[in-house]
Amino acid sequence: MQTTPIKPLKPWFQTIEDVGSSLNWCEFFGNDKQVELDIGCGRGLFLFNAAMLTSQTNFLGLEIDYREGRRTATRLMKQDLPNARVIGGDCRTLLTKMVEPGSVHAAHVYFPDPWWKKRHHKRRLFNDEFVLMLARILQPEGLVHHWTDVADYFEMVQGLMDHCPQFIRCRTPAEREATTDMDYHTSFERKKRKLGLPIYRGLWQRR
Numbered sequence: 001m002q003t004t005p006i007k008p009l010k011p012w013f014q015t016i017e018d019v020g021s022s023l024n025w026c027e028f029f030g031n032d033k034q035v036e037l038d039i040g041c042g043r044g045l046f047l048f049n050a051a052m053l054t055s056q057t058n059f060l061g062l063e064i065d066y067r068e069g070r071r072t073a074t075r076l077m078k079q080d081l082p083n084a085r086v087i088g089g090d091c092r093t094l095l096t097k098m099v100e101p102g103s104v105h106a107a108h109v110y111f112p113d114p115w116w117k118k119r120h121h122k123r124r125l126f127n128d129e130f131v132l133m134l135a136r137i138l139q140p141e142g143l144v145h146h147w148t149d150v151a152d153y154f155e156m157v158q159g160l161m162d163h164c165p166q167f168i169r170c171r172t173p174a175e176r177e178a179t180t181d182m183d184y185h186t187s188f189e190r191k192k193r194k195l196g197l198p199i200y201r202g203l204w205q206r207r
């Protein structure tokens with residue numbers, strides 16, 4: 001039986017195991033620019049556009065689905081982007097054990113899996129522990145961006161973030177006009193807005 005060979009995508013795609021037990025940003029990116037994380041980056045539209053627009057920032061996508069992560073990394077590699085990478089694996093392992101405290105400038109969490117059924121809500125990424133992980137890795141004044149189309153998920157996140165003393169709520173980011181398919185913030189934002197669904201946006205700052 002023929003198998004498709006896996007493309008070598010290093011350094012654009014690596015797994016948690018490839019990286020080792022800790023992440024030193026200067027060693028990882030080869031410079032000391034500020035770092036932003038795209039948690040659950042999926043197809044990487046945000047990661048790609050942000051890295052193209054902001055060369056003075058390093059962007060790291062975290063993606064548990066290796067297939068999606070590799071697809072995103074292929075796009076970054078084709079553009080030879082020096083300031084964007086993807087790590088495949090569970091973001092919670094990275095956030096709790098591998099990222100140095102206070103070393104991240106911003107965390108973007110866009111359209112995390114909704115886990116619609118009530119009995120599955122406990123699987124949602126945002127919970128008390130996740131908020132504390134964000135508080136640990138962010139530098140003072142660092143930002144958490146969270147967007148979703150799921151009203152009850154957004155309410156839950158607002159409750160968690162607003163009650164966490166390490167964060168202050170900021171003004172809600174405005175919706176951007178989209179004239180082309182590339183104008184959307186993420187693939188999920190595009191999909192949901194095209195369906196006419198409202199998008200809930202939240203922004204918090206680390207004290």
Ligand SMILES: C[S@@+](CC[C@H](N)C(=O)[O-])C[C@H]1O[C@@H](n2cnc3c(N)ncnc32)[C@H](O)[C@@H]1O
Pocket residue numbers: 039040041042043044062063064065068089090091092109110111112113114125186187188189
């Ligand atoms: C609904 S998709 C949204 C993707 C992208 N943020 C967007 O807005 O288009 C959620 C993504 O989070 C990823 N994900 C879920 N749990 C994760 C975890 N624990 N660590 C890393 N990625 C995760 C999923 O594999 C999926 O690609």
